[in-house]
Amino acid sequence: MTELLSNAEIDDALTGLPEWTLDNRSITRTVELPTFPVAIEFVSRVAAAAEAADHHPDIDIRWRKLHFTLSTHSAGGLTQKDVRLAHEIDSLLPDD
Numbered sequence: 001m002t003e004l005l006s007n008a009e010i011d012d013a014l015t016g017l018p019e020w021t022l023d024n025r026s027i028t029r030t031v032e033l034p035t036f037p038v039a040i041e042f043v044s045r046v047a048a049a050a051e052a053a054d055h056h057p058d059i060d061i062r063w064r065k066l067h068f069t070l071s072t073h074s075a076g077g078l079t080q081k082d083v084r085l086a087h088e089i090d091s092l093l094p095d096d
């Protein structure tokens, strides 16, 4: 099983993920895309990346605003898989 990150490892990881917020045992990010179709297209790209990694975000969709919550359910908290997925989500965001 993937190991839970220590508090120091979480702090370290978050310095490289400035748009992400620690929320108890998960990290979250809200993004707002220009339109609903663009937001859904982005969700689709994240879904493909998540499926390839076999690691899946919780996604709340409100019109063109998306709220991502990452944690490793099987470990009960944050692991390197969440850090990797957060970076992947950041890298998939379309340019403004």
Ligand SMILES: C[C@H](O)[C@H](O)[C@H]1CNC2=NC(N)=NC(=O)C2=N1
Pocket (backbone or CB within 6 Å): 054, 055, 056, 057, 070, 071, 072, 073, 074, 075
């Ligand atoms: C069998 C498979 O590896 C697991 O069910 C995966 C799938 N995606 C997952 N995603 C997340 N976020 N946490 C998990 O523990 C998890 N487990």
